[in-house]
Structures are given as structure tokens and as C-alpha cells.
Amino acid sequence: MKKKLNIGLNLEYYPRLKEGLLTKNIERVNQNKEHWQKPFFTDTTSYLDLEEIREISAKFMKEEFKNVIVLGTGGSIQTFLALRHLSKKRIFPITSSRAIELRNCLENTSSNDSIVIPISRSGETLDINSTIGFFIEKGYKFLGLSSRGKMNELLKKVSAPIMDVPDLSGRFAASITNVAIFPAYISGIDIETFLKGLKQGYDEFMTFHNNLSLEFASFIYQLYMKGYKVVFSMPYSKNLEGSIGLFVQEISESTGKEDKGLMGAYQEAPLSQHSVLEYILGGTKGAVVPVIFTLENEFGDITLKSSIEHINGKSAQTVINYQADATFQAIIDQEVPCAKISLKDPSEKNIGNLISFIQSTVYYLCLLLDVNWSNNPKVNIGKEICNKALKENLSEQKRKNNRQELAEKKFHSFY
Numbered sequence: 275m276k277k278k279l280n281i282g283l284n285l286e287y288y289p290r291l292k293e294g295l296l297t298k299n300i301e302r303v304n305q306n307k308e309h310w311q312k313p314f315f316t317d318t319t320s321y322l323d324l325e326e327i328r329e330i331s332a333k334f335m336k337e338e339f340k341n342v343i344v345l346g347t348g349g350s351i352q353t354f355l356a357l358r359h360l361s362k363k364r365i366f367p368i369t370s371s372r373a374i375e376l377r378n379c380l381e382n383t384s385s386n387d388s389i390v391i392p393i394s395r396s397g398e399t400l401d402i403n404s405t406i407g408f409f410i411e412k413g414y415k416f417l418g419l420s421s422r423g424k425m426n427e428l429l430k431k432v433s434a435p436i437m438d439v440p441d442l443s444g445r446f447a448a449s450i451t452n453v454a455i456f457p458a459y460i461s462g463i464d465i466e467t468f469l470k471g472l473k474q475g476y477d478e479f480m481t482f483h484n485n486l487s488l489e490f491a492s493f494i495y496q497l498y499m500k501g502y503k504v505v506f507s508m509p510y511s512k513n514l515e516g517s518i519g520l521f522v523q524e525i526s527e528s529t530g531k532e533d534k535g536l537m538g539a540y541q542e543a544p545l546s547q548h549s550v551l552e553y554i555l556g557g558t559k560g561a562v563v564p565v566i567f568t569l570e571n572e573f574g575d576i577t578l579k580s581s582i583e584h585i586n587g588k589s590a591q592t593v594i595n596y597q598a599d600a601t602f603q604a605i606i607d608q609e610v611p612c613a614k615i616s617l618k619d620p621s622e623k624n625i626g627n628l629i630s631f632i633q634s635t636v637y638y639l640c641l642l643l644d645v646n647w648s649n650n651p652k653v654n655i656g657k658e659i660c661n662k663a664l665k666e667n668l669s670e671q672k673r674k675n676n677r678q679e680l681a682e683k684k685f686h687s688f689y
Contacts, residue, residue, distance in 0.1 A: 283475075286613065286616075288612060288613075303642060306641040309644060314442055316480050319469075326437070328459070330456075339387050339388055340383075341387055342388070344393065345391065345409075346367070346369065346391075346402065347369045350399075351367055351448075353454035354454040357463050360463045362463075363461045366378075390414045391419060393418075393419040395441065417456070419438075420439055446524070470626065471623035474623075476634065479631055490631075491635045491636075492642070504563065507521060507522065507540035508543035508546045511594075513569070517628050517632065522539060523538070525537075525538040525639070526538045527653070531645050531646065544597045547601055554605060555604060555605065555610070556608070565613045566598050566613070568594075569617050570619065572594075
């Protein structure tokens with residue numbers, strides 16, 4: 275008998291899949307896996323040199339610093355954001371050249387108490403290269419994560435150490451490479467426990483036979499076949515939102531190709547109960563799959579003081595979990611297919627379990643759809659348009675004219 279691993283994650287979903295349908299989907303997964311690249315992301319050791327990470331980090335840790343500024347976007351930063359709540363340092367994620375975030379970072383950090391970590395596998399990411407100069411000009415200390423390109427050249431000019439980023443699909447690779455692991459380590463996060471939790475999860479989920487991840491992927495796939503196109507996540511903890519951001523990216527970017535796939539979306543809960551739930555319960559049916567994410571135990575939970583007798587003395591997280599369960603039941607009552615995923619707590623080990631669950635689920639879902647799980651061929655269309663417009667210094671009016679001309683060609687008989 276297979277030994278049951280101590281996975282800190284539970285799945286509940288309705289309507290339950292019938293055994294025969296699940297068996298059929300498992301057969302489809304095993305048939306289609308031969309069509310695509312093997313999943314590199316289950317290898318939690320080969321792409322990392324922990325000794326190198328410790329050695330390079332030690333050079334920076336000789337000086338006291340309070341802030342870790344990460345310049346990255348998409349897969350380059352999302353996994354790190356899933357671990358952000360475990361940091362011993364202040365984290366400033368800069369995902370683009372939006373002025374508010376840049377100004378806030380520059381006003382609340384200095385070159386004496388910060389390290390800047392720009393991340394770009396290609397070294398050509400516009401969002402990174404457009405901001406890096408601010409920090410170079412002000413004398414911030416750098417450690418780059420890159421393999422080539424303009425960013426690499428900029429960092430070499432200021433004699434910054436550069437660690438390699440392997441040429442792998444970024445959204446799946448960050449958790450097993452320097453991309454997430456170096457900034458996590460230098461922020462004081464227990465990366466070894468995280469990696470153990472990640473491996474433990476893959477040992478449980480990436481078996482190609484019945485497990486929680488394959489079952490969840492099958493559930494979403496069967497709903498997709500009935501016309502559902504959006505997976506809407508409702509995380510009932512701030513400490514889960516980074517992981518849910520990764521889920522949104524992976525399900526959208528991995529499944530969404532060849533005119534197939536689903537879009538991921540989320541809003542923090544219980545706020546979403548007051549803004550989105552009315553649509554889920556009373557709006558168009560057959561379009562959205564709501565997924566609730568909860569914690570059994572929250573870090574820093576507190577006891578509430580209230581004049582309402584049935585609330586007074588309960589912990590804040592207990593009340594949140596009552597709301598989550600009530601929302602889940604209300605969705606079921608309105609005959610909307612839905613799911614709930616709960617973690618014991620948001621520790622390194624359990625976040626590792628959750629990320630392995632997310633990535634295994636998306637991988638299986640791609641096999642069920644029979645699409646390439648690792649690429650994103652359409653993403654560069656907008657990047658190329660943007661870079662061309664910037665190089666040509668096109669005016670706002672010219673950019674609008676270009677859109678109008680294009681739309682007339684593409685949509686001439688749309689309505």
C-alpha cells in the first residue's frame with residue numbers, strides 16, 4: 275500500500291466526479307503527456323546550487339540591510355510573492371515603471387539599507403530595463419538574475435554579481451531556480467523547508483494516477499467541456515494571494531492557446547463576497563467556476579472583542595472561515611459548481627505543497643486540453659508593438675490611428 279504523505283492541503287468540490295469519468299480523464303492525461311515536453315519543474319534539486327546562494331548572500335549580509343527590492347514581472351516574481359509573507363525583510367516588488375510604486379520604493383528605501391534584485395531570463399524585459407536606471411543612478415547595491423541581454427550588460431557596467439537563470443518556462447521554473455529561491459533566501463525565508471514541501475507535493479501529485487491535483491484538473495476540465503471559461507479564485511487570507519496570483523498566471527498562460535483554455539482571475543475575500551458574489555449566485559450560469567482558498571490556522575491570529583455574543587471571543591480567522599464556508603454553501607445552494615482548497619497554515623512547507631498542487635493541476639489540465647503547457651507564443655505580440663512604438667517615438671494620436679486602422683481590417687464584418 276502506498277504511504278500517504280503528510281500534505282497540508284485539502285480539496286472539497288461539487289458536483290463530485292463519477293469514478294468512471296475520472297478514470298477516463300486519467301487515461302487521457304497519460305495518452306497526451308507523450309505529445310509535450312516532460313515536466314522539468316518536479317526536479318527540485320538539479321537547477322539549484324544552494325551553496326552558491328549561501329556564499330553570494332553572505333557577501334551582502336555582512337552589511338545590515340532592511341529592504342529587498344525585486345525588479346521582476348510575471349513568472350520572474352510571482353513565486354517569490356507567494357513566499358513574501360514569510361520574509362524577515364521589507365519587500366518592495368517593482369513589476370513595471372508605474373510611477374506610484376517606483377516613487378514609494380525610492381522614498382522609503384536608500385542605497386545604504388537595500389539590495390536590488392532585477393530578474394529577467396532574456397535580459398530584455400522592458401518593465402525591468404525601464405526601472406533599473408533609477409537604482410543604478412542612486413548607488414543601490416545589485417545582484418542580478420539573468421542570462422543575457424541588455425540587463426546583463428547594465429549590471430556588468432556597475433560590477434554587480436550576476437547569477438544564472440536557466441532557459442526554462444519562467445512561471446514553472448521560479449520555485450526550483452535562483453529566480454525565486456535567491457530573493458527568498460536573502461529575505462530570511464526558510465528555503466530548504468519550502469523546497470521539501472514542494473518535493474513532498476510533487477511526490478504526491480505528479481503520479482499520473484488518482485490524486486487531489488489530477489482530480490481538481492479533471493473537475494475544471496469537465497466544466498470547461500460544458501462551456502465554463504473563467505476560474506475565479508477567492509483567497510480568504512492575504513498570505514495566500516501571492517500563490518493565487520501564480521495560479522491565475524499559470525492557468526491563463528498555460529491553457530490559453532490554440533483557441534482553447536480558461537482564464538484565471540481573483541479578488542481577495544471576503545471583499546469578493548460584497549462585489550462579485552451577486553454575479554456568481556444570480557448572474558449568468560455556466561461561465562465562472564468559483565474556487566475558495568482558506569487557511570485552517572492563520573499566522574498572528576487574534577481574539578475578537580465584540581458586543582455581538584456569537585462573535586465575541588472567537589478568533590479573527592475563525593470568523594473568516596465561517597464566512598468562507600457560508601459562501602461555499604450559498605454557491606452550492608444556487609447550483610453553481612465550485613471548489614474549496616484549504617491549507618493548514620501558510621508556512622514554508624505548506625506553501626511548497628500549494629505551489630506543487632497548483633503547478634501539477636495546471637499541467638494536468640493542459641494535458642486534458644492537449645495544449646503545450648510550457649510556452650506562451652502570443653505574449654510577445656504586444657511587447658513587439660510596444661518596443662517598436664517606443665523606438666519610433668510614436669505620438670499618442672499616431673498610436674490611436676494605428677489601432678483604428680487595424681480594427682477596421684480585423685473587425686470589418688464582426689457585427
